[in-house]
Amino acid sequence: MEAQKREIKRKLRQLQSLPTLPPVVSRLTKLIGDENTTALQIAEVIEKDQVLTSKVLKMVNSAFYGFPKRISTVSSAIVLLGFNVIRTLVLTASIFEMMQSEDLGLWEHSLGVAAASGILAQHLELKNQEEVATAGLLHDLGKVVIRAEFPHFYKQILRLVEQEKLSFLEAEKQILGMYHGEIGEFLVRRWNLPERLVEPIAFHHEVEKARKYKKETAIIHLADIIIRALGYGNGGDPWVPGLQDKAWRWLGLDRKDLEELLPLLDERLLELRFFTLEIQGLGFA
Amino acid sequence: MPKICLLLKEKRPAWVELFEKEGLEVCCDYRLPEAIDNILSQPPDLLIIEYELSPELVYDLLIALKTTLYLPFLPVLLVLSATEFQLDWERYPVDDFFSPDILPPELLARVHLAFARARRLADNNPLTGLPGNTSILKYIQDKLDKGEEIAIGYVDLDNFKPFNDRYGFARGDEILRALARILTNVVRTYAGDQGFVGHIGGDDFVFVCPLPKAEKIAQEIIDHFDQVVPNFLDEEDLLKGCFISEDRQGRTCRFPLPSVSIAIVPNRQGRYKHYGEISAVAAQIKKYVKQIPGSTYLLDRRKAKN
Known part of the structure; x- marks a missing residue:
């Protein structure tokens, strides 16, 4: 069992991104494609998905931005990352190939x-x-x-x-x-x-x-x-x-x-x- | 017109022509003492210098330009033949190099890249990466010269010093970085290419935008800052709604939670000619904004005297 735990952790360390539900992403992609969409509308959808929320929080708390371990809400993350970064994050989100x-x-x-x-x-x-x-x-x-x-x-x-x-x-x-x-x-x-x-x-x-x-x-x-x-x-x-x-x-x-x-x-x-x-x-x- | 200076071993009329065609001003003294004299008295916007000319002299000149003359961001391109690639790059403060037989399109591309990079890096603040004073002055003066109807917003944090004393400099830096992000994002959203954000130093920032957008931008900066700031405070202070620290006289006081003050100077009908006038007016308005508790902005609505 210990060896297996080590193996699991090894795999977690390499984890790049988690997939989420295709319809959530397609809904967001549609929102982003619309010029009139506000950051708030995007936040509302991101806040309803655990994978996207964790993705946004991971990015805003990364060393590059200079305030690690500080930001715990999607609304703050969006304010700090800005629309363009959020856009890129959503457009590169991975999805479950087969949704069960x-x-x-x-x-x-x-x-x-x-x-x-x-x-x-x-x-x-x-x-x-x-x-x-x-x-x-x-x-x-x-x-x-x-x-x-x-x-x-x-x-x-x-x-x-x-x-x-x-x-x-x-x-x-x-x-x-x-x-x-x-x-x-x-x-x-x-x-x-x-x-x-x-x-x-x-x-x-x-x-x-x-x-x-x-x-x-x-x-x-x-x-x-x-x-x-x-x-x-x-x-x-x-x-x-x-x-x-x-x-x-x-x-x-x-x-x-x-x-x-x-x-x-x-x-x-x-x-x-x-x-x-x-x-x-x-x-x- | 950007000035480009060539300091080469032999005459290269083809290069001179190439740059002039691009609309660049070219200076090339082929006698070394004059050349160096010229460069040091009237620094160009970009320097192309050939290593073989005199390795030691090239080095000394570069050090002089980059450190003594405070021109760390002047782009310098070194002409280097293939046998000299083993240079000590730690020692040479150059930005790029190419070989003497470079083809004209590549040469031009490298020059334009160097200009673009210099514009990007200019005097950016190391903490926030935002343009610093030289760029701020240049940007605003340029807008004033064109008589554009712009607004200049001066942003700073209230009670930043006691906050630093209470939470330490690391946390203070975090808040400054967060404010820089907010300014950049908000100005970008509402003003796009017509906007500019700079970091004067410490907790002083500035933004420039088209006049009609100024109040919307200021209000949104305030809203976003107030929304984000609890992330940077400890629970106990949040609950109390204030923090305890020392004032400038060393007395223990209660301070309200961090907030932003914004003083907006509008340039209506080309009222101002010089950057100095703007910062003087900003200082006056700031005095008023600072007296209002919490995050606020104030736009100077006084009419011009004439």
């Missing part, structure tokens, strides 16, 4: 977690709500990596989930010797993403490991559970992970808070449906 229904499911799951994280951050009156939503969007980046870079292992994991009724996470550990949190962490650290994004991505299944960004990590942990419980998108298996005591305590929420928040979330998810339906339509047309 799981790809779309994971994409929707991430979008849902981003929405739920944003709503929780707002309710808790955190200063950096947009950033927490971004962390929510990126939390399962490791799963995209497994799907795109290790398709063989990915199939084995899915088979194990189905046959042994294991959680996706348990199956990852059995097949890979590591799981998507560790893989995501390894990559976003290499890409100089800010620590406030790294911790939630790395520890949303092990909140006790969070050091500086406990609340943010706990929010993503809870958002993940809520979105899975609502059956929005697909996180890789049909089970809902357990809520960790520590996370619940750090957030200081009670049942009444949730009763207040869930209708807000429903509304937001309904809005997102329009977008995801459009993307689905584009994908299978």
Whole structure:
């Protein structure tokens, strides 16, 4: 298993770019082709895709620009990179050659977690709500990596989930010797993403490991559970992970808070449906 | 008209003709002392010099031009025969070289490339890569000479010194780089080729754009800066909405979070003739902008006296 972990990390170090969903890219390409498109409209679409968001953040946090590990939101990245750089980034984005229904499911799951994280951050009156939503969007980046870079292992994991009724996470550990949190962490650290994004991505299944960004990590942990419980998108298996005591305590929420928040979330998810339906339509047309 | 100076071992009327056809002013003294005298008293815009002429002298001349005369960006092209390619390139402050039997189209291409590169590098600020004072002055003076209706915006950060004291110079540099990116992107978006951004030094920047775009650009710079600045602050200061540092007298004070001030000087109907007038007016306006808390801009709307 250790040798396999080393091999996985070796491959991650060489990773150039992650593919994303073809319809998202084609929608962006269309936007960019239109002279009247504003940076804000482009940001709105990029913010709905974990791969493109990570790509933009990787670029703006690269040494060349001179402020590594600082920028954690797409809107800031666009302001700093400028329209031309964003344009080039989008036009050179790679896409999945074969889009599978799981790809779309994971994409929707991430979008849902981003929405739920944003709503929780707002309710808790955190200063950096947009950033927490971004962390929510990126939390399962490791799963995209497994799907795109290790398709063989990915199939084995899915088979194990189905046959042994294991959680996706348990199956990852059995097949890979590591799981998507560790893989995501390894990559976003290499890409100089800010620590406030790294911790939630790395520890949303092990909140006790969070050091500086406990609340943010706990929010993503809870958002993940809520979105899975609502059956929005697909996180890789049909089970809902357990809520960790520590996370619940750090957030200081009670049942009444949730009763207040869930209708807000429903509304937001309904809005997102329009977008995801459009993307689905584009994908299978 | 850009002046190109040839310092060669033998007469090359073909080259002179070639450059003159391109609309360049050519100077070529074939007697070395005169040539050097001329170059040092009236530096050209580009120098082509032949190594074989006198290796030591060529070296001394280059050092004089590039360091003593503060012309580090004067492009120098060295004519070098194939047997001399082993030069110590660390020692020779030249920008390019070619062999004496170069074909005319290549020679022209290299000269134009050297000009373009010099324009690009000019006196760019090492921190932000933006053009520095010489380019700023040249650009603005050129626009004034043409009587164009432009606006010149002077941008600086409020309380940058205490910010540096609180967060350290590295973080201060990061904010300056971010501001440089914002200025470049916004001016590019709204003014395209008609816009210009320069870095005067420290936290002082300048932009130039067509007059009707000035306020839109200033407002967008402010919006973008205010949007990005939280990325550079620590959580505790963000929550407090201020930071604690020392003022110029060494007293501990509360300072508001970093913001930008922009003083805009419009050149209506060719009102100004010299760059100096612009910077004097800017200094007056800046005094007012600086008194307003938060990120703001102010456009000078006073009428001309005459």
